[in-house]
Amino acid sequence: MQLPKARTARALARDQITADILAAARRRLADEGPAELSLRAVARDVGMVSSAVYRYFASRDDLLTALLVLAYDDLGSAAEEGDAAVSDRDDFWARWSAALRAIRRWAVANPGDYALLYGSPVPGYAAPQTTIEPAVRVILVILGVVTDAHRAGAIAGAGTSATMESDAPGAEGLAASVAEAIDFVRARGLLEGESDVPVELVVRTLMAWTTVFGTVSFELFGHLVGSVSDLDRYFDAVIERLGRDLGLVAPHGR
Amino acid sequence: MQLPKARTARALARDQITADILAAARRRLADEGPAELSLRAVARDVGMVSSAVYRYFASRDDLLTALLVLAYDDLGSAAEEGDAAVSDRDDFWARWSAALRAIRRWAVANPGDYALLYGSPVPGYAAPQTTIEPAVRVILVILGVVTDAHRAGAIAGAGTSATMESDAPGAEGLAASVAEAIDFVRARGLLEGESDVPVELVVRTLMAWTTVFGTVSFELFGHLVGSVSDLDRYFDAVIERLGRDLGLVAPHGR
DNA sequence: CGAAGGCAAGAGCAGTGCTCTCGTTTGTTG
């Protein structure tokens, strides 16, 4: 199958310059914050005049949207690689820890990008549909670990943990209120094997993800200074607690 | 006790104008976001020229700091009132739910303030010491509920719930890494009765607070659109799950 | 009463997002 059209020199140059602008913008985002990102400054960095940038991005918000997609994909890849790095695919506890640690590692390494993704959004700005697909990659990773663990029978059911009682009050409320999420995930084909993963478990995973996000945000946004001394250890402990609450069987030896 | 100095007309006017500026800024913050808040626009709202505002606030950041303290106090009051509204002081489940619901209610009603408090901060800006005291009021409320419940024996200990085993791996890690927070809380005199509240429980409460914050942030920052249909019910379910994980005894009848 | 200091107003500076116009370069088509 041939390319729809031969790549002209100009088209190639356009791609290159577009990438250059994005790279420069991302570099600035590292220690500047989305609100302070100046399109003119980015233009100066790539050696252009500000108006020329508008040939590539219709507005500053458009540039931010492109950065958004880039960052979401980067985070998603980091999480996927963290999970994939665990050679023993049946050591779900290791995969759980690796994935979540990778998420935090990426956030700490790219605080500007993280703030762009999960910080306060511009009130008037609504992220376009194109951003939601890369946005769900992260949660699909950890949901995938839980799904695999469940299928392998590595998740403690009701009885072992008091938190998994199916008749717990509020369970049906939870399930109903996130029904859309389940449908969405199913539609995406992640839970290929029909409905063998209980909704309850998906909801629990969502809550765990919320806690992870809250912890990382607290750390990066400075709400933990003076409260938590060893952030690495704290996060590891949170991971462990979450896996435990989820019903993931504890690691073998220790 | 007399006031240190007689309030002159000018001093009174200064207080009034300061309050007017803050009120106008907060009004704008409701649908504008911290990054977009324009000092000049605020000045116009109160009928002043921009330079005149600098007589009252040294810089835009100073204005934001003042708003920060105001919002923290407002949120703290909302949480305290939510807890205090429960007449049966021994119904800890009700107090737990009421406090957390009040927090979310405030956040939904004041999204601009919430974004200012818990959104991505300005990279160069460091909140001064004066903000940390009003900032801890919220968590002191929910920590107070848990403390009261523990003293009344309304928190299930180890054995009832698998999550409270004191020999669980990572427990000592958690306790050590948040030692500063514990010390801080103790120094503030919240945990007056010495060390009768296990560190483990304080840490769990901190994690619960993190989850609440993450859930509210996800809701307000739009990360739940298309995933959760009934936000009220979802939050209630999260509250219930958190209280259960914490070991709070379930409500009597149902 | 008179000096001192708080105060509002205005001009001005450097920066921003964005629009428009102007030649130039590049690609396509007759």
Next chain:
DNA sequence: CAACAAACGAGAGCACTGCTCTTGCCTTCG
């Protein structure tokens, strides 16, 4: 190959921002 059209970079310009400085007015206090 020549002609037209589209894409492009540069620059000027508009309205806006945070912030500084100067100029007078007016309250306060010695």
